[in-house]
Amino acid sequence: MRKASADAAGKASGKVSEKLADEPIPNPMTTVILADIALRAGGALLRRGVETGLLGQKFGTRKAKKIIKGRGLTQTLVGTALARVATRSVPGAIVVGGGLLAKTLYDRRHAAAQKAKGTEQVDEQAKRGKKA
Numbered sequence: 001m002r003k004a005s006a007d008a009a010g011k012a013s014g015k016v017s018e019k020l021a022d023e024p025i026p027n028p029m030t031t032v033i034l035a036d037i038a039l040r041a042g043g044a045l046l047r048r049g050v051e052t053g054l055l056g057q058k059f060g061t062r063k064a065k066k067i068i069k070g071r072g073l074t075q076t077l078v079g080t081a082l083a084r085v086a087t088r089s090v091p092g093a094i095v096v097g098g099g100l101l102a103k104t105l106y107d108r109r110h111a112a113a114q115k116a117k118g119t120e121q122v123d124e125q126a127k128r129g130k131k132a
Helices: 002-022 028-059 061-069 073-088 090-109 111-131
Strands: none
Touching: 028 061, 061 111, 073 090, 090 111
């Protein structure tokens, strides 16, 4: 009985090693890590393209790229945190969406002052992007 189980184990391990030899990456965890890196890089490229496209409609492509480049660490972290909160739960989406709606209504009510202030902030961020 022991010999039969030892033979079965030997055949099974032979099949496993043959399969591993056929795979380009034998360690499955490496495959998971590579997939994660590829997805994150693809997501970052897609996000940058969408940002440039949306900002490019309003400011022009060259200025849009400078604005994105001039974004500070705090601004990036706040944007990432808000996106995570909004996408992880329905209450989070309601809170973030409500905050955006409130900000939009506030900006519309104070349109002249907000437009001047926003234009100044965008120009400053674009200047920082030029230096980077």
